[in-house]
Amino acid sequence: MHTLCARGTMKPEINAAVGFLSRFLRAKGHVNDRQVQTFSQSLQDILAEQYKHHWFPDRPCKGSGYRCIRINHKMDPLVWQAGQRIGLTIQQLYLLLPSELTLWVDPFEVSYRIGEDGSICVLYESQPGPVGMPATATVSSPSGNSGSVSPMVDSHISCKEELMVLGRTSPSKAYNMMTVSS
Numbered sequence: 001m002h003t004l005c006a007r008g009t010m011k012p013e014i015n016a017a018v019g020f021l022s023r024f025l026r027a028k029g030h031v032n033d034r035q036v037q038t039f040s041q042s043l044q045d046i047l048a049e050q051y052k053h054h055w056f057p058d059r060p061c062k063g064s065g066y067r068c069i070r071i072n073h074k075m076d077p078l079v080w081q082a083g084q085r086i087g088l089t090i091q092q093l094y095l096l097l098p099s100e101l102t103l104w105v106d107p108f109e110v111s112y113r114i115g116e117d118g119s120i121c122v123l124y125e126s127q128p129g130p131v132g133m134p135a136t137a138t139v140s141s142p143s144g145n146s147g148s149v150s151p152m153v154d155s156h157i158s159c160k161e162e163l164m165v166l167g168r169t170s171p172s173k174a175y176n177m178m179t180v181s182s
Contacts, residue, residue: 010055016110016124017103018043028096035086043082050078057107069103
């Protein structure tokens with residue numbers, strides 16, 4: 001797995017996103033532990049490869065749309081690819097995962113929204129540390145519990161918060177969302 005790119009690590013963010021999606025597979029009980037583990041490792045590898053030239057810790061919003069995992073009327077192609085590796089059909093993935101899910105994987109923050117007009121929840125949040133020092137992080141579970149990995153530093157405005165400040169929490173009904181993949 002590509003744990004580093006030219007501008008910084010993406011491993012904690014990818015792990016948070018993959019862990020979140022994997023919990024859905026495990027919760028439904030139709031996928032065994034080995035399949036969940038294979039799905040998780042596959043999706044980590046796929047996301048790391050996909051994001052390696054689109055990861056900008058100095059400008060976290062840059063490339064945010066490219067790193068967005070989206071399930072709505074179409075299955076996200078990266079999730080679908082990982083699902084295929086464990087023998088799941090696209091219909092099975094639709095049954096196991098939320099029918100309407102947006103998952104943003106950005107430097108220092110992983111957030112999700114279930115439903116088109118649902119609230120945006122933070123799964124993982126960290127702050128960059130000084131050069132050579134680890135970032136500080138907070139990891140949240142979907143139930144809202146959070147565990148501080150290290151104390152939080154000054155807060156920053158995330159890409160999602162910028163949307164909220166502009167008064168828009170989701171695209172309008174006439175706005176067509178596009179998922180970019182290779």
